Amino acid sequence: MIYTVEKWIKEKAFGCQTCGQCILTHTKLICPMNCPKGLRNGPCGGTLDGKCEVIPEIECVWTRIEKKKTQKQDGIHLPPDPKLLNTASYVNFVNGKDRKTRLPQDFVDTSEIPASSRLARKMYRGEFVVTLEIASPLTAKGLNRVDKIMERVADHVDAVNTTTNAGGIPSLSSMETAEVVQAYQVESIIQFCGRDHHADDFLRELEKAIGSGHKNFLLLTGDWLPQKDRKVDQQSWFPMDSSQMIHFANTRLEDFQQRLGVAPYLGCAANPFSTPMPISVERLHFKRQAGARFCQTQAITHVPTFQEWYKQLRAGRENEPKLTIPSIPLVGSRRAFEVLCRLPGVYVDESLRRIMESEDFQRKALDWAFEIAEGVTEHGAAGVHTMNFGMPPHLIDEFLLQIRDRARQARLRSLNTVT
Missing domain, CATH: 3.20.20.220 (TIM Barrel)
Structure with a gap:
């Protein structure tokens, strides 16, 4: 019941793709999963003139997000957990199942390790x-x-x-x-x-x-x-x-x-x-x-x-x-x-x-x-x-x-x- 109601509301409001680990609060309420590639950290290199590489008729989702952002992203979003697809993100939030893929993970500083090549x-x-x-x-x-x-x-x-x-x-x-x-x-x-x-x-x-x-x-x-x-x-x-x-x-x-x-x-x-x-x-x-x-x-x-x-x-x-x-x-x-x-x-x-x-x-x-x-x-x-x-x-x-x-x-x- 919760999933059905959430899906209906968020599809209407945000074009939700029901990933079950929602990061809308990190993307200015623009669903990044409307990127055909499903990118959760920013645009791909194929973006020209702010248009989507895959479907050039539409604006790049991440270009829209980045234009609205007021601060830099301070961590990295991991790939979505496939077990949470098509489940209620509100429930996953309450029980903590989405914590690893919903919250940005800290970068790891390895600058002191010299590359070997x-x-x-x-x-x-x-x-x-x-x-x-x-x-x-x-x-x-x-x-x-x-x-x-x-x-x-x-x-x-x-x-x-x-x-x-x-x-x-x-x-x-x-x-x-x-x-x-x-x-x-x-x-x-x-x-x-x-x-x-x-x-x-x-x-x-x-x-x-x-x-x-x-x-x-x-x-x-x-x-x-x-x-x-x-x-x-x-x-x-x-x-x-x-x-x-x-x-x-x-x-x-x-x-x-x-x-x-x-x-x-x-x-x-x-x-x-x-x-x-x-x-x-x-x-x-x-x-x-x-x-x-x-x-x-x-x-x-x-x-x-x-x-x-x-x-x-x-x-x-x-x-x-x-x-x-x-x-x-x-x-x-x-x-x-x-x-x-x-x-x-x-x-x-x-x-x-x-x-x-x-x-x-x-x-x-x-x-x-x-x-x-x-x-x-x-x-x-x-x-x-x-x-x-x-x-x-x-x-x-x-x-x-x-x-x-x-x-x-x-x-x-x-x-x-x-x-």
């Missing part, structure tokens, strides 16, 4: 780092392609992101691809998506990866699966968001260090083009409080936007290490360019669009990528993450061979400007 040491020393993205192939046969790429690039990159299930299309796991990377004495950055894992499963996989010699991890919420209907209901909610994954991994950091001898280097993603910009900045600060040590951005196609975003991000933190790696797209195919334009949360500047309409677009797109990379470096980037969108191998190699020298010159220009 070479990538971490380089970034904390202020060295310019270059990372490369290699998508895990669909089958084991495709690992030959990964091997051929590593033969060319191993001497020119500090780490390789081995992505998995790109675009929601099932592929080999990030760790299978990383084994090929490891064979070339290059560190991998293993990717996990909250979309694909429950907490216990994620922690088991994380420990397995650490035991296999991997030390860098990029923890993402994940894009919408293409085969799923774009709607809001309990079946569409992701098991975790990126902040929750980071938090769970961070709470185990000391344990991993003591038992396995490794403190993993935990990374997150951010989108400088997500608007309103202050919400994007605050979202990254939140992930860092949860335990993220470095950040990789969405594809950067407009330097002034990155400059303003990074300026806001660094305000009051000017003397801290620079740990943000912007993604630079190398676009060498018009078909791949169309893919880039369709990626959730990616803003594609007109300067690149004009290049892709020209005759010699590959060479022009490479020169454009150099300009973007130098521009973000002048404004404080810790390095660059290289993403290939159909660029021929010899032009990718040219980028990797030259980018460190160009970045060195960009940093010198930045110092001369300051002085």
Whole structure:
């Protein structure tokens, strides 16, 4: 009876999704479970112009919440307990069943534990780092392609992101691809998506990866699966968001260090083009409080936007290490360019669009990528993450061979400007 009455009232008043562990008092009476992904800690990186990544016709629920908030969130909401779904939240509140998932949990400060990877040491020393993205192939046969790429690039990159299930299309796991990377004495950055894992499963996989010699991890919420209907209901909610994954991994950091001898280097993603910009900045600060040590951005196609975003991000933190790696797209195919334009949360500047309409677009797109990379470096980037969108191998190699020298010159220009 209580559940029926509560459901009727709260559906009318708040669009309640009956999670049974209500956090309306923390979200300005706007139900966050109306996010199609079911995110309980803030917007995903696919939010552009304040619109929902999954259903662009509606306003992002978390953008609405953040606009109304007057103070920062001082803890993290854990994933909803599935046993409490479709039960009376008032009853769960009285008997305390919802306490762990209703109340924000304290962040765990592990800043005194140094990360174990070479990538971490380089970034904390202020060295310019270059990372490369290699998508895990669909089958084991495709690992030959990964091997051929590593033969060319191993001497020119500090780490390789081995992505998995790109675009929601099932592929080999990030760790299978990383084994090929490891064979070339290059560190991998293993990717996990909250979309694909429950907490216990994620922690088991994380420990397995650490035991296999991997030390860098990029923890993402994940894009919408293409085969799923774009709607809001309990079946569409992701098991975790990126902040929750980071938090769970961070709470185990000391344990991993003591038992396995490794403190993993935990990374997150951010989108400088997500608007309103202050919400994007605050979202990254939140992930860092949860335990993220470095950040990789969405594809950067407009330097002034990155400059303003990074300026806001660094305000009051000017003397801290620079740990943000912007993604630079190398676009060498018009078909791949169309893919880039369709990626959730990616803003594609007109300067690149004009290049892709020209005759010699590959060479022009490479020169454009150099300009973007130098521009973000002048404004404080810790390095660059290289993403290939159909660029021929010899032009990718040219980028990797030259980018460190160009970045060195960009940093010198930045110092001369300051002085």
